[in-house]
Amino acid sequence: ETLMTLAEKMPKTELHLHIEGTFEPEQMFALAERNQIPLKYSTVEDLKAAYQFTNLQDFLDLYYQGMSVLLKEADFYDLTMAYLTKVHQENVVHVEIFFDPQGHLSRGVDFEPQISGIYKALKEAEEQWGMTSKLIMSFLRHLSEDSAFETLELAKPYLDWIDGVGLDSSEIGHPPEKFARVFKACQELGLKVTAHAGEEGPADYVWQAIDLIQVDRIDHGNRALEDEQLVKQIKARNLTLTVCPLSNLKLCVVDDLTDHPIKHMLKLGLNATVNSDDPAYFGGYMVDNYHALIKESDLSKAELHQLAKNSIVGSWMSADTKQRHL
Ligand code: ADE
């Protein structure tokens, strides 16, 4: 069996996935038509041609434009179901997905249709395929602390459906400390906590995520490798890193995949995992990310097994459920 086949067949989880980042151009045009919302691009080809990014912000500008055609519960359901159908075929057995409520609230879309659409698709995937899931509400860090607190208020009637909270969007200039009080309130409500840190931002932002936010996980974490003490701390706390190889490549966080930080993370004994982040924008879902690593970075069979195992261990499934998958 080749490593490429193994990557497809092995049971794995996805822990870093923005549902709005799964919006394929074809589906985006279909929903734009259905909702009678004009897009800036006249064809799927024009839109795809715009997917050339030099940094995170370049991508985010298009990502927020793209989500502007999501209005109704059915839109959120269709988007989520399309993603789940794809990764089910890739032997993803469990997903933990982010949604960005503020990206929709700011356009006049209420919290209820967003979360109901997403949640219904997640439950259906569980009934149909036994694929389990967690839902993570992510705060947009370029917005204010007040806006995050307002969003948390809107989420309170739905806490049964929300497992954790995250922090995403433009990293530099918006350090974790800006949201320390919001995350404390979330933890008091029993929510798990993760944050994007060290994607473009410095190692200090990863320290802040750990010390000031007490994260249960770190999204990306690439630049943590610049600080030896930080690496020790991540190990000591057994924090999982949700790494996104093709995302890093497309956003110029790395120059190529030959010497990708995930290899170093594994060698250092860190609990690193492979994830797709925003697959519709970055050219690949879960298996594509594994395949790119196998092709470009000379991943071994042992490393491949380790990555799949890490994805189970690093998830927020119950200990029992993890055992079933290991
Ligand atoms: N929102 C969606 N994808 C993101 C990423 N990779 N980093 C920060 N914010 C995001």
Ligand code: ZN
């Ligand atoms: Zn992300």
